[in-house]
Amino acid sequence: MDDGLLEGQLAYYRARADEYDEWFLRSGQYDRGPVWNRRWFLELERVRRELDRFGPMGEVLELACGTGLWTVELARHAAGITAVDASPEVLDINRARLQEACAEISVRYVRADLFDWSPDDAYDVVFFGFWLSHVPPGRFAAFWDLVRSALRPGGRAFFVDSLRPEAPAEKRRLGWTPGDHTMLRRLNDGREYRIVKIFYDPVDLEARLADMGWRFSVRRTENHLLYGFGEPR
Numbered sequence: 001m002d003d004g005l006l007e008g009q010l011a012y013y014r015a016r017a018d019e020y021d022e023w024f025l026r027s028g029q030y031d032r033g034p035v036w037n038r039r040w041f042l043e044l045e046r047v048r049r050e051l052d053r054f055g056p057m058g059e060v061l062e063l064a065c066g067t068g069l070w071t072v073e074l075a076r077h078a079a080g081i082t083a084v085d086a087s088p089e090v091l092d093i094n095r096a097r098l099q100e101a102c103a104e105i106s107v108r109y110v111r112a113d114l115f116d117w118s119p120d121d122a123y124d125v126v127f128f129g130f131w132l133s134h135v136p137p138g139r140f141a142a143f144w145d146l147v148r149s150a151l152r153p154g155g156r157a158f159f160v161d162s163l164r165p166e167a168p169a170e171k172r173r174l175g176w177t178p179g180d181h182t183m184l185r186r187l188n189d190g191r192e193y194r195i196v197k198i199f200y201d202p203v204d205l206e207a208r209l210a211d212m213g214w215r216f217s218v219r220r221t222e223n224h225l226l227y228g229f230g231e232p233r
């Protein structure tokens with residue numbers, strides 16, 4: 001039912017590959033001014049520290065790895081990384097970033113559609129950054145089954161994602177309407193795409209994961225980020 005939406009979502013990320021990092025780095029259309037930006041970077045730093053404490057060691061699977069903004073963080077801990085994404089454009093950027101930042105780590109790149117892919121190995125850690133919010137509601141359970149199936153006994157998962165915006169101005173800027181699980185996104189050249197975007201409440205998500213057999217801790221930073229870590233029960 002959501003095939004067209006998912007195709008559009010992937011087309012958006014493929015077309016956005018070269019400008020994706022502007023969002024993370026808060027430049028261009030994503031610059032919200034020094035105060036807002038500073039808070040964003042502080043909150044990102046908090047999640048990075050949480051990821052360090054979690055320790056993504058051993059063999060790590062990164063789902064929807066994108067341009068490598070989190071792959072470089074994983075590379076500081078992991079023995080090996082398998083990085084999966086459906087966009088060849090972001091995989092190229094990821095590869096170049098990793099070669100420059102930490103050429104000593106071996107990263108295996110897999111170009112695959114995560115809605116039609118099964119892990120071909122078992123991992124100590126599965127990580128996904130800013131991906132859960134792009135999984136349509138009807139595919140939520142199947143996605144978590146995929147994560148579970150990728151883990152070795154004793155394996156763990158960690159994710160980070162966007163927290164629901166509270167400020168009316170930010171909601172307007174994002175074009176987000178509560179109750180709608182899609183959002184319109186615009187590239188720098190003005191092209192528009194509709195994508196899936198779901199904001200989870202930390203308490204609700206933790207309870208839902210518990211019902212599905214996960215022991216997960218879901219937390220938030222002050223304004224911007226949702227993150228969680230845990231393991232199958």
Ligand SMILES: C[S@@+](CC[C@H](N)C(=O)[O-])C[C@H]1O[C@@H](n2cnc3c(N)ncnc32)[C@H](O)[C@@H]1O
Pocket residue numbers: 006009010013014063064065066067068069070084085086087090112113114115128129130131134
């Ligand atoms: C919001 S970005 C997150 C990238 C990266 N994890 C990060 O945090 O910077 C979403 C990523 O999902 C990828 N993607 C979109 N649809 C996909 C699909 N069906 N299968 C695999 N990857 C997909 C995009 O290419 C993009 O790299």
